[in-house]
Structure formats: C-alpha cells, structure tokens
Amino acid sequence: MKRFAIVVGGFVLAMLIPLAAEEKKPPxxxxxxxxxxxxxxxxxxxxxxxxxxxxxCHESLFKQDATAPLNYKANMHKTAEAAKTACAHCHVAGGxxxxxxxxxxxKCHVKK
Numbered sequence: 001m002k003r004f005a006i007v008v009g010g011f012v013l014a015m016l017i018p019l020a021a022e023e024k025k026p027p028x029x030x031x032x033x034x035x036x037x038x039x040x041x042x043x044x045x046x047x048x049x050x051x052x053x054x055x056x057c058h059e060s061l062f063k064q065d066a067t068a069p070l071n072y073k074a075n076m077h078k079t080a081e082a083a084k085t086a087c088a089h090c091h092v093a094g095g096x097x098x099x100x101x102x103x104x105x106x107k108c109h110v111k112k
Contacts, residue, residue: 037109061089
C-alpha cells in the first residue's frame with residue numbers, strides 16, 4: 001500500500017510540474033462598465049507597447065487581477081490626471097498616450 005501511495009504521489013507530482021511551469025497568458029481584452037459607456041481595454045496592445053514589462057502597470061497602478069475593480073468614480077479622471085495614477089499614468093498631457101480628455105473620450109468609452 002505504501003508503495004502504491006508513492007507511485008500515485010509521484011505520478012500526480014509529474015503531472016503538476018508542467019502545469020506550474022506554464023506561463024500565464026494575460027487576457028487580450030478587458031471590459032469595464034462605465035456611466036459614460038463601456039470601456040474595452042486592449043490589454044494586448046498595452047503589453048506590446050510596454051515590451052511585456054508588466055511591472056509598468058502591475059501592481060503599482062492596477063492589481064494583476066482581471067476581476068479587481070478599477071474604483072473609478074465621478075470626476076476620477078481629474079483626480080487621476082493630477083496624481084498621474086491609474087490610466088492617467090500614461091493618458092495625460094505630455095504622457096506616453098493620448099490624453100483622457102475630450103475629444104478622446106470615445107477612444108475608450110463606447111455607448112451602445
């Protein structure tokens with residue numbers, strides 16, 4: 001019986017090691033509900049732009065969890081822009097990407 005447990009344990013371990021070694025693939029896109037219209041975040045495009053440097057955004061700006069809330073509230077753009085946090089870390093005047101001000105709203109927010 002002891003020998004059987006060792007064999008089964010070894011088999012289970014042999015099956016789990018490749019799973020643990022697999023690289024987690026980030027989601028291609030994330031969708032967030034907003035009063036201004038649904039925001040579809042093109043994660044793959046951002047990963048490519050940052051040359052796969054996940055630390056650029058995670059954990060300092062966003063939790064590395066697709067289900068974590070962004071906690072954006074009314075007037076949050078101005079607050080984020082002033083502090084250069086969240087999306088406004090890059091999406092701000094003089095930042096790496098387009099400003100999060102009109103007329104750019106529809107680049108992220110889509111009303112159905």
